[in-house]
């Protein structure tokens with residue numbers, strides 16, 4: 211595997227996608243209350259019509275619409291009030307021409323009626339005689355049986371991530387348990403003799419571990435269960451033991467640091483050995499993120515990510531997260547939310563590799579401006595200041611101030 215023979219991001223994404231299996235954690239059934247954000251494992255259809263009966267959307271009188279045609283303030287239509295629909299009970303009446311029935315919002319439309327006149331367009335002095343002051347059209351102020359969801363209609367497809375609205379639709383259909391794909395358990399390993407834990411005061415050439423936290427947080431945001439395997443010294447055998455433990459206990463493993471070609475960069479050799487030569491690439495034509503490794507150890511994908519925190523996060527976003535989404539059974543590995551924004555300055559870029567530019571989004575005079583956040587890929591503040599990422603494709607030699615760019619948003623409002 212030649213480190214300097216970098217492959218394009220698109221090729222890498224394809225190789226990763228082809229190597230993965232969907233939902234290695236299988237399918238589980240969860241209570242509706244626990245189902246928000248879970249990925250549905252099978253198409254879901256309604257067992258019966260929703261609503262199960264036609265109902266009024268207003269307080270008023272259930273009528274035959276044609277009885278009201280021609281009604282007006284000066285020429286009211288007179289109808290006989292023959293009863294009242296009670297909330298939550300079957301409508302006992304059958305409305306015939308010339309009749310009206312009192313109905314509350316949400317009440318069951320009585321047989322014969324096809325519309326409801328709102329209370330404010332009527333007068334009823336003696337509870338028996340109704341004056342209708344405005345006509346209603348057929349179906350007006352009524353939700354008909356099955357109008358919301360028809361019996362047998364698939365209203366949630368396998369592979370979609372359940373939203374609050376879909377949870378509501380499931381509740382409406384009486385579906386109290388949902389089959390969802392299992393959540394992925396992911397192992398995170400940091401490496402480096404210089405890297406120390408967050409609660410240690412660094413001395414000499416030491417730095418605190420950032421990547422365990424950023425990568426773990428990104429995976430947690432993508433609904434993974436994260437296991438942390440600590441900080442491993444630049445030692446082949448120690449790294450080997452840590453990776454063996456992680457691939458045994460989890461379904462996907464991230465190792466950061468030691469992915470380059472220096473004397474202490476052991477990751478590629480460990481994956482090569484444990485994976486029986488199944489390192490699929492080492493070197494991506496992207497900046498930041500060139501020293502990226504991908505291999506399989508048995509059925510477990512292992513990513514070697516660059517040590518620089520910005521590079522590790524960028525590769526995680528563009529390569530690891532789509533892989534996780536596929537393994538979670540999500541139907542589309544859709545990119546996150548994109549917004550169009552106007553770039554505020556010229557940015558040079560080397561052709562032949564994808565450049566990822568971090569930008570701050572500023573809303574000004576009805577449009578977004580994308581202000582580049584410049585800085586080296588070892589600086590975590592570059593990420594904290596950015597709202598999103600712009601990909602400058604390998605074919606481009608740069609962007610100009612005023613260019614409209616696609617920003618993949620990383621930060622919610």
Ligand SMILES: Nc1nc2c(c(=O)[nH]1)N[C@H]1C(S)=C(S)[C@@H](COP(=O)(O)OP(=O)(O)OC[C@H]3O[C@@H](n4cnc5c(N)ncnc54)[C@H](O)[C@@H]3O)O[C@H]1N2
Pocket residue numbers: 400401402404405417418419420421422466467468469470471472475498499500501515516517518519521587588
């Ligand atoms: N001769 C070359 N040297 C380097 C190249 C190259 O192509 N040729 N690529 C550079 C690029 S690009 C990057 S990115 C880094 C990545 O190298 P490694 O993945 O081997 O990472 P390390 O050398 O272990 O660390 C690099 C840098 O990141 C810091 N680091 C590592 N882990 C953490 C962590 N968990 N938290 C915070 N900071 C971390 C580490 O201290 C180093 O400063 O290689 C370039 N070199």
Ligand code: MOO
Pocket residue numbers: 496497498499500501516518520521587588
């Ligand atoms: O991956 Mo590196 O961060 O381009 O310096």
